[in-house]
Amino acid sequence: MGWRVARHGLTIVAVVLLGGLLSATMVRLAPGFDSDEEQLDPRLNAESVRALRQARADQHNIFRYYFHSIERAVHGDLGVSISLSQPVTRLLRQRLPLTLRLVGIGLLLSWSLALALALSASWLRLSAYDAFTTAISGTFLCIPAAVLALLSVLWSVPGSLAIAMIVFPHVYRYARNFLAKSFALPHMVTARAKGISELRILFWHAVPVVAPQLLAVAGVSVSIAIGAAIPVETLCGLAGIGQLAWQAAISRDLPLLTNITILVTLATLLANSSADLLGHALRGHEA
Amino acid sequence: MSVGRIATWAVLLVVVAASLGANYLAPGGYVKQYREEADARPSRQHWLGTDEIGRDRFARVLYGTRISLLLAPAAALLSTLMAALIGGLAGYLGGMWARAAMAVTDLFLSLPWLFLLITVRALLPLNVSPAVSVMVTFSMLGLLGWTSAARVLCTTAGALRNSDFVRQARASGMRGTRLFWVHVIPNLTPVLYAQFWISIPAFILSEANLGILGLGVTEPMPSWGTLLRELEGLVSVGEEPWKFVPLILLVVVVTSFQILLSNQNNEVVA
Numbered sequence: 001m002g003w004r005v006a007r008h009g010l011t012i013v014a015v016v017l018l019g020g021l022l023s024a025t026m027v028r029l030a031p032g033f034d035s036d037e038e039q040l041d042p043r044l045n046a047e048s049v050r051a052l053r054q055a056r057a058d059q060h061n062i063f064r065y066y067f068h069s070i071e072r073a074v075h076g077d078l079g080v081s082i083s084l085s086q087p088v089t090r091l092l093r094q095r096l097p098l099t100l101r102l103v104g105i106g107l108l109l110s111w112s113l114a115l116a117l118a119l120s121a122s123w124l125r126l127s128a129y130d131a132f133t134t135a136i137s138g139t140f141l142c143i144p145a146a147v148l149a150l151l152s153v154l155w156s157v158p159g160s161l162a163i164a165m166i167v168f169p170h171v172y173r174y175a176r177n178f179l180a181k182s183f184a185l186p187h188m189v190t191a192r193a194k195g196i197s198e199l200r201i202l203f204w205h206a207v208p209v210v211a212p213q214l215l216a217v218a219g220v221s222v223s224i225a226i227g228a229a230i231p232v233e234t235l236c237g238l239a240g241i242g243q244l245a246w247q248a249a250i251s252r253d254l255p256l257l258t259n260i261t262i263l264v265t266l267a268t269l270l271a272n273s274s275a276d277l278l279g280h281a282l283r284g285h286e287a
Numbered sequence: 288m289s290v291g292r293i294a295t296w297a298v299l300l301v302v303v304a305a306s307l308g309a310n311y312l313a314p315g316g317y318v319k320q321y322r323e324e325a326d327a328r329p330s331r332q333h334w335l336g337t338d339e340i341g342r343d344r345f346a347r348v349l350y351g352t353r354i355s356l357l358l359a360p361a362a363a364l365l366s367t368l369m370a371a372l373i374g375g376l377a378g379y380l381g382g383m384w385a386r387a388a389m390a391v392t393d394l395f396l397s398l399p400w401l402f403l404l405i406t407v408r409a410l411l412p413l414n415v416s417p418a419v420s421v422m423v424t425f426s427m428l429g430l431l432g433w434t435s436a437a438r439v440l441c442t443t444a445g446a447l448r449n450s451d452f453v454r455q456a457r458a459s460g461m462r463g464t465r466l467f468w469v470h471v472i473p474n475l476t477p478v479l480y481a482q483f484w485i486s487i488p489a490f491i492l493s494e495a496n497l498g499i500l501g502l503g504v505t506e507p508m509p510s511w512g513t514l515l516r517e518l519e520g521l522v523s524v525g526e527e528p529w530k531f532v533p534l535i536l537l538v539v540v541v542t543s544f545q546i547l548l549s550n551q552n553n554e555v556v557a
Contacts, residue, residue: 011393015393015394015397018390018394019394019397019398022394023406026406026407026410027410030410030411031411031412138542138545139538139542141541141545142488142492142537142538142541142542142545143534143538144492144495144496144499144515144537145401145492145496146495146496146499146500146515147495147499147515147518147534150499150515150518150519150521151518154518154521154522154523154524155524223399224399226399226402227399227400227401227402228401230401230402230405231401231405231496231499231500234500235499235500235519245402245405245406246405246409246500249405249406249409249410250409252409252410257406261398261402261406264398264399264402265397265398268397268398268399269397272397
């Protein structure tokens with residue numbers, strides 16, 4: 001187990017560093033990276049324009065820039081946002097709680113709804129009810145995330161509900177399929193033949209079988225929720241990390257976008273690795 | 288073929304035929320402005336009314352459907368080919384190549400799809416002509432959407448590399464690219480086929496998301512994404528329900544693809 005945790009830790013560090021480098025490279029190569037609206041101001045003299053250019057000069061060599069950024073980040077300095085002229089640390093600290101709350105509540109709601117529908121469909125075993133729940137989740141799966149965000153604005157519902165409705169169909173689909181497959185296992189068929197109630201079979205036999213698989217889906221659902229936070233926060237006017245990522249990308253703000261990419265990659269990898277380790281522990285415990 | 292499957296194909300064919308026949312069904316085109324009738328309600332002349340600058344909404348829906356429905360499969364084809372080349376080749380070569388391909392796919396998969404898409408699109412030129420914006424948007428979808436399929440293909444090709452028939456072909460003197468194209472690629476076809484069909488609805492939804500955020504196809508060219516931007520100004524659902532037609536059409540088409548995919552999967556399982 002210790003070796004497994006260490007391996008996950010090393011992978012996370014490597015991928016996060018590469019993710020940050022990838023993001024920095026993309027911004028550096030983006031057309032118009034070097035130009036600044038301020039440079040077009042006719043009131044500025046040649047010296048001021050040169051000073052503005054000089055301010056971005058350290059970002060020209062992307063590897064050197066990235067190495068220095070990492071070096072500073074180790075000491076708690078994440079640099080200054082070019083577009084917002086504020087320290088990145090402060091921006092992230094201000095906006096992180098809202099995104100955490102949105103994503104957290106969204107995940108909680110989506111998992112509650114998905115599990116309630118999947119478990120009830122498995123328990124009732126009514127084809128009409130199954131078709132109904134599948135149709136609901138299928139419909140939400142076919143609506144773009146940004147439309148759900150717009151509808152949440154239109155109906156004045158919280159953004160977390162929009163995130164929940166984006167994540168819910170993915171979770172439901174997996175949960176329903178896992179449960180359906182587990183009900184076809186030989187020991188389930190035997191339990192039913194012995195007259196054990198459907199409810200007992202569901203909670204005592206089916207749920208423990210699908211739990212490790214559902215944990216893997218939990219990791220993936222965090223990634224979906226973080227992705228969904230961008231259109232939801234942007235379109236609902238919520239000042240979170242998603243909206244900040246959007247602003248950073250639009251204004252080609254290298255320090256901000258690099259740090260957000262690192263943060264998002266870290267959150268996604270931590271969720272997936274935690275799910276993997278928990279699933280492994282659960283399987284080991286069962287064995 | 289089941290009745291449901293036939294009905295789904297029929298729905299898709301009607302939508303595709305209507306979009307291809309847009310020139311005849313809406314001869315006015317998607318750019319023509321009826322300035323005296325701006326923001327008009329549905330009428331005989333304008334079945335879905337007009338938008339705020341007087342363009343016929345029905346025409347824009349038809350032309351927008353054409354763009355989304357023709358270019359999403361093109362992007363899906365591009366991503367499938369990339370997945371076959373990168374994943375298939377890396378799996379076939381094995382060792383360092385397979386590890387490198389897996390590392391790259393891991394890196395891309397560690398970023399949420401929407402985050403990656405929005406970031407990359409925002410970094411590409413935004414102030415471009417409508418035709419260029421269409422190409423940029425769908426090319427980007429194709430160039431970024433190959434990773435998860437490449438992972439599956441890399442593993443499948445790796446298993447094929449050590450299979451008996453490949454070993455026998457190698458023992459018979461077949462080498463390199465010929466072995467790859469003649470024996471490996473044909474055995475990857477079912478995965479490639481599945482990847483192609485899965486990508487189409489995913490890319491349609493992605494384009495819609497980008498369009499609503501103003502990062503997709505640029506005006507005056509319509510696409511489902513740009514058409515859905517109209518929902519941003521709505522005050523209530525009941526007030527102008529015809530503005531939901533593009534959304535309903537998108538949901539119907541994506542649902543049709545999902546139904547066809549699930550039927551296909553069921554047939555494979557059976």
